[in-house]
Amino acid sequence: MDTSVFYKQYVNAAPQELAPNGYVLQDLVRRYPWFSLGYLLLFKALCGMGGDASLSQSEKTAAYIYSRKKLYFILQQTRKDFETLAEEEFFTLDVPEQEPILDTGAAADKTLSAAADKTLAAAADKTLAAAADKTLAAAADKTQSRSIGTASLSDAGPLEFVLDIPKNRTFYPGADYFGKEQMASVSLDVTTPIDRFISENPRFTQALKRAGENLDTSEQDAPPALKDDEFVTETLAKIYAAQGYHKLAIDCYAKLILLYPEKSAYFASLVEEIKQKSNN
Structure with missing residues (x-):
């Protein structure tokens, strides 16, 4: 995610605006556990959900x-x-x-003659008859077109909707660290206070030169797993399953079975569906 986009969409957002993106922030702090701002934004997102969802994350x-x-x-x-x-x-x-009450104009009714009333009534009858004929003709045309369309659809057979089921995703953490070549290309801007402070202290510049040496990345390829005290909901499990994180979704349902034994059969059926989709 681009830094400018992140600060624009998340940092200044209200808790209610961050609530739908809680799973994104949870995945972010899992990948970068030292990112303190990510923990603060995750807490705001849980506060935006309401209830006691934020208490498990506050400590x-x-x-x-x-x-x-x-x-x-x-x-x-x-x-x-x-x-x-x-x-x-x-x-x-x-x-x-x-509905507004219209004034019929009692004074105007008194001035109308009997002949004018008969003329207006005859004209109104002719207008209504013509309008009724047009309406019936239009209704007949629509009925005929609908019958033709229904016949063509019935001849074409039943419609089929194919849903793409996401496969089990592979985790590639990516930029969790900077190598030696990237750190060697870093240039300090002495006009800014932080860069000037680093350039005036030799131990910081030496640390930049040694960055990336003897770096162990074996643990970064391991997929994330749920912790014992991590907050889970049925919605979060469905989101993991829809995005292809089948292992995390199954772990969420396992914790929900322990929290809500009366719904264990329902959660177990969802786990079986996820296993069938992942095997296919």
């Missing part, structure tokens, strides 16, 4: 940010927003629209 997020007051402020502000929204929905009344 983990507190270890990565500089002040817990920030978490308290986000949580309290989100709860106030939900209360305000609930009050607005409760006090909003759906008032049916009333």
Whole structure:
């Protein structure tokens, strides 16, 4: 993901706006566990979902940010927003629209003569008869066209919709580190305070030169797995299954079976469907 796009869509977004992208932020902090801003945005997304979803993430997020007051402020502000929204929905009344009452003009009716009434009535009858004939003709044409279309569809046979089932995805972490060549090409801008501080300290410049040496990447190829205290929902499991993360989806359903034994048969049937799709 591009840095500018990330800061534009996520950093300044409200908790309710981040709620639909919670699974993206959860995958982001799993790939980059040192990314403290990602933990803060994930906490905001869980606050935007409402309920107690954010409580399981609050303790983990507190270890990565500089002040817990920030978490308290986000949580309290989100709860106030939900209360305000609930009050607005409760006090909003759906008032049916009333049709305006037209003044028939009693004074004008008195001035009309009997001859004018007969003439207008005859003209209205002719107009209504012509309009009725046109309406019946148009209805007959539509009925005939619909019958022809129905016959053609019945001759063509039943329609089939083919859904592409995503295969089991392979994880490629990618840019989890920078190699020696990338670090060697880094140029410091002495006009900025941070780069000037690094250039004036030899131990930092030597660390940049040694970056990328003897780097062990064997653990980065392993696919992510759910932790024991990780927050899971049925919606999250469905998202993992739709994106091809079958192993994570099955792990989510396994935890849900332990949390909700009364729905164990339902979750077990979903696990069997995922296994059949992954085997095919």
